[in-house]
Amino acid sequence: MNTWFLFSNDLTGRPKAGYKALDIMIKNKKFNETIKLFTAFFKIGLFTFGGGYAMLPMIQREITGKYKWATEEEVLDYYALGQSTPGIIAINTATFIGYKTAGIAGAIMATLGMTLPSLIIITALYSLISAYRENIYVQKALLGIRGAVIALILVSIVKMGKKAFKSLSSYFFGITGFLLLLVFGIPSYAIIIGAMAGAAIYAFFVKRRAF
Numbered sequence: 001m002n003t004w005f006l007f008s009n010d011l012t013g014r015p016k017a018g019y020k021a022l023d024i025m026i027k028n029k030k031f032n033e034t035i036k037l038f039t040a041f042f043k044i045g046l047f048t049f050g051g052g053y054a055m056l057p058m059i060q061r062e063i064t065g066k067y068k069w070a071t072e073e074e075v076l077d078y079y080a081l082g083q084s085t086p087g088i089i090a091i092n093t094a095t096f097i098g099y100k101t102a103g104i105a106g107a108i109m110a111t112l113g114m115t116l117p118s119l120i121i122i123t124a125l126y127s128l129i130s131a132y133r134e135n136i137y138v139q140k141a142l143l144g145i146r147g148a149v150i151a152l153i154l155v156s157i158v159k160m161g162k163k164a165f166k167s168l169s170s171y172f173f174g175i176t177g178f179l180l181l182l183v184f185g186i187p188s189y190a191i192i193i194g195a196m197a198g199a200a201i202y203a204f205f206v207k208r209r210a211f
Contacts, residue, residue, distance in 0.1 A: 033102040034109040040067060041094045041113030046121075054149050055090050056156035069101045072163050079160070084192050091115060169202055 040062045048055045056079070063069050070078070075093070082092030091114050098110025132138045165171055173195050180186040 030102050030105065034098075034105050036067065037069075037098050037101060037106050038109040038113040041098075041110045042117060044094075045090075045114045045117035048152075054152040054156065056159065057152060059093070060159070063097055070097055072159075074100075076160060076163055083188075169199070173198065 044055055044058050044062060048058050056075075059075060060072060064072050064075060075097075078093045078096040079089065081096060082089040085092055091111055094110040094114040095107045099107035102109070129138070161174075165174060177191045177195055180191050181188060
């Protein structure tokens with residue numbers, strides 16, 4: 001199809017259908033939100049090392065602070081859902097936030113924004129890392145990155161803990177899950193299912209007692 005015909009002016013000097021359609025898309029609020037979602041998550045994916053939990057401080061700054069797409073409590077819920085569903089937690093979280101903000105289009109754009117930086121960087125650097133893996137300077141650089149990632153994850157844990165632990169029941173489920181995972185080696189999916197069942201039973205009896 002000749003796209004020039006769509007975007008050239010007619011004999012009266014008025015813009016044709018292509019310009020009108022493009023103008024409608026640009027002025028459409030949902031379209032603008034999808035572009036913002038892609039840009040925000042592309043930046044998060046580009047400048048963050050260490051996976052989903054290390055991304056939490058930047059997600060909080062961009063999503064809850066700058067754009068106000070979600071509250072900190074909602075981000076914690078998305079992280080819990082992302083951890084409980086198949087796939088990478090950071091990508092799942094981006095998908096949830098994108099869907100909440102701009103529907104299916106928002107979910108697609110947020111997911112693309114989160115995944116493209118990793119794809120581009122890994123593709124570009126794989127041959128270099130493989131060739132210079134034994135280089136002492138490369139090893140020292142990777143060691144430094146690991147330390148920074150651990151610090152980011154610890155910051156995320158502290159911030160999440162302040163928002164998540166608000167009652168005795170939340171402390172109980174958190175400490176119990178930690179012990180079951182670390183001491184007894186119970187699979188994480190079993191702990192999540194048990195926590196969901198325990199929370200549902202607890203809420204049911206508390207609600208019945210209230211009435």
